């Protein structure tokens with residue numbers, strides 16, 4: 307599951323909103339590689355089968371998850387506010403017409419109501435000022451019966467503590483990032499009219515590659531039991547059918 311593994315490289319703290327190069331460098335470290343796989347696995351588990359489905363990846367960044375959705379047979383569209391990230395996502399796509407990428411903001415999506423079967427939002431809400439508007443918009447473009455999966459930075463983990471110390475030491479990046487809990491995410495999706503179906507955690511080890519290697523095999527088991535200590539928290543919710551759309 308965790309192969310192929312890149313060579314051990316010096317630890318680089320994952321950085322959000324710092325451009326595509328930083329993401330690539332992070333995934334190139336042992337810690338980043340293991341962590342990225344576990345987070346994606348958590349999201350993919352919660353999404354369920356996407357073959358033939360219309361899937362939207364909001365805040366898609368450099369398109370790794372969007373590409374996974376397309377590889378799994380979804381008609382995938384990635385949206386991001388940052389043109390440089392989208393350029394990398396498009397370059398990753400290579401030839402062919404899947405997946406598609408659109409420049410836009412999560413709070414005001416350029417899609418009609420009920421367009422998508424699946425919507426995913428991974429480590430984007432930590433950067434968004436109005437999370438309520440963002441999730442309301444995600445719910446709007448979801449069809450009745452469709453599924454929203456959110457992945458976010460967990461508040462009660464060693465990773466979050468370390469990042470908060472960095473913020474305190476002057477990192478503007480981490481000062482502006484928001485950490486969250488499963489309860490907050492659940493309330494957020496419920497306020498948007500969705501029903502929470504599952505909550506998962508991932509990445510329980512501290513940000514040390516040797517511990518990541520050692521403890522990664524336990525991650526999925528822990529993730530289905532508790533979110534306490536998880537650096538990554540994910541929630542899956544469905545948009546219920548109403549009498550009008552039956």
Ligand SMILES: C[S@@+](CC[C@H](N)C(=O)[O-])C[C@H]1O[C@@H](n2cnc3c(N)ncnc32)[C@H](O)[C@@H]1O
Pocket residue numbers: 321322323364365366367368370371385386387388391410411412413427428429430433434
């Ligand atoms: C931490 S990255 C996550 C990228 C990708 N979802 C992943 O997990 O690899 C956050 C992404 O969200 C995008 N983003 C931030 N605020 C946004 C907004 N309001 N609307 C759309 N995209 C946004 C950023 O440009 C960045 O590419």
